[in-house]
Amino acid sequence: MSNAQDANRSFFSFGNPFRIISPKGPKISSQLLLVLHAFEATLEERLRKLIPKSKDEMLSLSWMTLAMKALCESHNDVKTLIMELELPVQDWDEKWIDVYLDISVKLLYICIAFSSELSRLNQGHLLLQCALHNLGSSSSEQYVRACSSLDGWKQHIGSGNPRIEKCGNILDDLLESLALPKIKKSAKGKVLMQAMYGVKVQTVFVCSVFAAAFSSTTNNMSHLDVADIYSWAPTFKRLQDLVNEEIRVRFSRGRFNVLNELEAVDSSVKELYPIIQGTVDTNETESVVKIIGELGRTTEKLSQGLDLLTEEVDSFFQVVLTGRDALLSSLRSGATVIDSILLGNRDAQIVN
Template structure:
């Protein structure tokens, strides 16, 4: 992975945070107790999920594959929560409130692109593990010369140092996501939302902020550069949200760890993978010196097997997030189609119904990893 000298993380909304318009100072006015209860439960759950990602030790758990798995699981739970909230709020789709349904649709589309990119990189990393397993098998069965075996190890190193085009575009996707939020929420700031609309918007704000941050961490770790890493700030009028401090604590723990890792002369910032690389280096020297033992090979092989399993778990959780987002898009999309049927006082023709099904389900095909 590429090395960098000093790329400070990009600030979230450098020219001010447009999302601050979501909640007015008197943000509880006109909102029923039932709606407030739903919102409080959602934000409390969001707070707990963010806190759970903050390592209890000195940060050694950060930048491990296990932590990445937990982060993706946490995102998946959050998007399941927003889908549940949409159902519980029973939001009547007015012409005004269609706007933020489209906002979530646009945001989630970009998130699906990111999920696809992350899954692609996990597959690429796991292919590197297959290269090592193949090399170990050759060594154990003595079916190749030492020179050939060393070429296998070098092939692994070159593969791991190569670039993934899908990861290279993650920074642009995150930037466009920030711009989309800025554009849509600026237009909504001039309109008056119902109590239900305001509750859903505030919840979506939390979902979007958490999604942006964790996605930027994954993009930075996979790309080997902090150019994609976001440093999010919460506007003063939103500092009372229960998850704000947890988010700042998480960033204060994770961002310095990532920056320090990039400034060091490491093969990769993923600690599990760094340990495997260190073992490969020792094995390379042992082969050259003719001092290879079964113990050395077995220990490294075990590390590679465990790393493959962990990558598989992260990939599984990423797939879970992708499906959850698709289902949430389905739920919101269905509300728009249902409203259209009610407005027309007719059932949509079969051809339009088919288009509807394609609209809400096509992303599962579009973002299937090749």
């Protein structure tokens, strides 16, 4: 993902993820199929809810919050599925455990990177508030201070985040993990791997969209060519095509940022700049007050959106962390996966 030309690559070079449904593998009972179909139907419905009704809804902080919430729910559904399958940890193949632990480490880093970026964007809110405070006065001295604050905001928002820049390599690794381990003996394991495949596709997609939005580049975008044998595949493809295309269009137009709320603030700042610098007539007080009021509204909306998204990213971090800790605990104690998941859910409730 370090190169723009890699944006549309699929993951088939990493192996065939669909071998888990090969007839040569263990036969899945009708009861297990019902469990799997219910899981995948819920996943498809979640993906459908992320399809925006209009382009204006796309790539807003509210949409990103919804996407992260859906991700939390899907990962929690995996925990529930494990309990329903009653699959003891002793029956887990070492490859499954290694893959799960490796993925969880990468997801924890991505969560930390996203949280750091949201915190950085929130810090810019202080500069905007300072500018708005100074714009409450009509004195030239206060205007100079407001101008300085807005300059500081633009420099702050435009600066890079090293943690976000590293997300590209991590997303590359997550793409490789989509090639699932081969299941030889366990029908329950086969169901679990197929369910986890769907959640991993959702995870890579959401994280790649976040990384692209935060890095202001298409280099971090992924294109996942999911086979139609999965019931949720058509819905996912529609969602992916709509979002990825909109990101490309916005960057091609030279957008300051693909996020709606950031772009709205930047538009207000650009409109105010000539007034602050004294290059236009400021005698029309009503017009000036209107522009300042718009900056105040867009600034507040940005702040609220960042706070809500930060909460969901933190929730996803806790979901991944408690699941990982539960599995490690079960490996040390010899407990069942069911006990581990229950422990993880209890800890998550305490944290929240």
